[in-house]
Amino acid sequence: MDISRRGFIKITGAGAACLGLSELGLDLGPARAVAAELKIEGAKEVVSICHFCSCGCNIIMSVKDGRMVAAEGDPDFPVSEGALCAKGAAFRSMHYNEHRLQKPLYRAPGSDRWEEKEWDFVLDRIARRIKDTRDRDFIVQNGKGEQVNRVESIFELGASQLDNEECALTHQMVTGLGIVHMDHQARV
Ligand code: SF4
Numbered sequence: 001m002d003i004s005r006r007g008f009i010k011i012t013g014a015g016a017a018c019l020g021l022s023e024l025g026l027d028l029g030p031a032r033a034v035a036a037e038l039k040i041e042g043a044k045e046v047v048s049i050c051h052f053c054s055c056g057c058n059i060i061m062s063v064k065d066g067r068m069v070a071a072e073g074d075p076d077f078p079v080s081e082g083a084l085c086a087k088g089a090a091f092r093s094m095h096y097n098e099h100r101l102q103k104p105l106y107r108a109p110g111s112d113r114w115e116e117k118e119w120d121f122v123l124d125r126i127a128r129r130i131k132d133t134r135d136r137d138f139i140v141q142n143g144k145g146e147q148v149n150r151v152e153s154i155f156e157l158g159a160s161q162l163d164n165e166e167c168a169l170t171h172q173m174v175t176g177l178g179i180v181h182m183d184h185q186a187r188v
Pocket of ligand 1: 052086
């Protein structure tokens, strides 16, 4: 029989527990009632990847009613074998934590305080700053007279919340602008 490590643990764990307790004459009814109230009861398991560092550990997310209710390591993932570090273990709370910022914060030049702004405001401002900097610093030829078409005064840093496809799009955008200095926090 072809069975995954996770499936094996589930089958053998559940089988051993039921057999042992039944043999002792214990009533499993209350335990089953508690199990039915577990937050992952009836949830759909979705396997994804933790993007907080380049290890890229698998994470099994339990999703119920369109909302992640739990996240745990994947025993079938060969690198971490089901383990998660503190960042991966906090995966769910990273998404739903009440302290997470919901709006962009902006600090005006010379100001000592942050202001909440709408996305339209900050996106327009970022676009304006990139355009002005690129227009000012665009290098057509290097010192040897070779055509380079690049901008050296803008640095792009990708956040770990970006998935692979978003990283690919971001890379295409910045290279299209001639930006040559870039890096990404996770590098998955
Ligand atoms: S941050 Fe931790 S859980 Fe996430 S990929 Fe890296 S080692 Fe794995």
